[in-house]
Amino acid sequence: xxxxxxxxxxxxxxxxxxxxxxxxxxxxxxxxxxxxxxxxxxxxxxxxxxxxxxxxxxxxxxxxxxxxxxxxxxxxxxxxxxxxxxxxxxxxxxxxxxxxxxxxxxxxxxxxxxxxxxxxxxxxxxxxxxxxxxxxxxxxxxxxxxxxxxxxx
Amino acid sequence: xxxxxxxxxxxxxxxxxxxxxxxxxxxxxxxxxxxxxxxxxxxxxxxxxxxxxxxxxxxxxxxxxxxxxxxxxxxxxxxxxxxxxxxxxxxxxxxxxxxxxxxxxxxxxxxxxxxxxxxxxxxxxxxxx
Numbered sequence: 001x002x003x004x005x006x007x008x009x010x011x012x013x014x015x016x017x018x019x020x021x022x023x024x025x026x027x028x029x030x031x032x033x034x035x036x037x038x039x040x041x042x043x044x045x046x047x048x049x050x051x052x053x054x055x056x057x058x059x060x061x062x063x064x065x066x067x068x069x070x071x072x073x074x075x076x077x078x079x080x081x082x083x084x085x086x087x088x089x090x091x092x093x094x095x096x097x098x099x100x101x102x103x104x105x106x107x108x109x110x111x112x113x114x115x116x117x118x119x120x121x122x123x124x125x126x127x128x129x130x131x132x133x134x135x136x137x138x139x140x141x142x143x144x145x146x147x148x149x150x151x152x153x
Numbered sequence: 154x155x156x157x158x159x160x161x162x163x164x165x166x167x168x169x170x171x172x173x174x175x176x177x178x179x180x181x182x183x184x185x186x187x188x189x190x191x192x193x194x195x196x197x198x199x200x201x202x203x204x205x206x207x208x209x210x211x212x213x214x215x216x217x218x219x220x221x222x223x224x225x226x227x228x229x230x231x232x233x234x235x236x237x238x239x240x241x242x243x244x245x246x247x248x249x250x251x252x253x254x255x256x257x258x259x260x261x262x263x264x265x266x267x268x269x270x271x272x273x274x275x276x277x278x279x280x281x282x
Contacts, residue, residue, distance in 0.1 A: 125218045127274070148222050150206070150213045151272025153246060153263055 007050035011043055124152065180237060187249050187262050188235050190273055195232045197223040207269035222275060230254030251275075 128144045135141045186205060193201030199219050203211040226232065231254040238259070239248040245264040250257055259276040 123213055145276050147261070147274040147276045148225065149272070149274030151210050151263065151274065153261060153272055153274070
C-alpha cells in the first residue's frame with residue numbers, strides 16, 4: 001500500500017513537471033528533449049514496476065486464497081468422508097439393533113409359549129375311557145367308552 | 154387251658170374285626186368322598202366339586218363343565234346314592250355305580266397319595282351293561 005502511494009506521488013510529480021511553465025531557455029533543445037525522454041522513461045519504469053508489484057500481490061493473494069480454498073475443500077471432503085463413514089456405521093448399528101430386538105422378541109414369545117404350555121393343564125372333560133364289559137358270549141371284553149369328568153386313569 | 158384258648162381266640166377275632174372295620178372304614182370313606190362329589194355335581198355346586206380335588210385337578214374344572222355334567226345327571230331323575238363296584242387300593246382307583254330314579258351312571262375315581270381326588274370321571278348310562 002505504501003509503495004502504491006509512493007508510485008502515484010512520483011507519477012503525479014512527473015506530470016506536474018510536464019505541465020509546469022518551461023524555464024527560460026538557457027540550454028539547447030537537444031538537452032531539453034533528452035531530459036523529457038529520461039523523465040518519461042523513469043515514470044514509465046516506475047509505473048511498470050508498480051503494476052508488477054500489484055500483480056505480484058494479487059497473485060500472492062490468489063495463491064493464498066487458493067491454498068485456503070484447498071484446505072477448506074480438503075476439510076470439507078474429510079468431513080464428508082467422516083460423516084459418510086459414521087452414517088454407514090450407524091446404519092450397521094441400527095441393523096444389528098433391529099436384529100437383536102427381533103431375536104429378543106422371538107425368545108420372549110417362545111418363553112411365553114413354553115410357560116403357557118406348562119401352566120395350562122391338559123383339558124379332557126370329554127374323553128374316552130377303557131372299561132371291561134361283558135360280551136354277549138359271557139366273556140368280558142375291553143371297550144372304549146365316552147366319559148365326562150376331569151383327570152385321567 | 155381251654156380258658157386261655159378261648160381268650161386267645163377271642164382276641165384274634167377282635168383283632169380281625171378291628172382290621173376288617175378299619176378296611177371298611179377306608180372303603181366307606183372313599184365311598185362317602187365319591188358320593189359327596191357326585192351330589193355336588195348333581196347340585197351344580199362348583200366349590201363342592203373341587204373342594205376335595207388336588208390342586209392340579211381343581212384347576213381343570215370349569216363351572217360350565219360342572220353344569221353340563223349336572224344336566225346329564227338330572228336327565229336320569231333323582232340321585233339316590235352310589236355303591237362300590239370295584240376297587241384297586243394299590244392304584245387308588247375306585248369304581249362306583251351311581252343310582253338315579255330313572256337310570257344309573259358309572260363313577261370312576263382315583264386318589265393321590267395324600268387322599269385327594271386326582272381324577273373323577275362319569276360314564277353315561279347307555280354304556281353301562
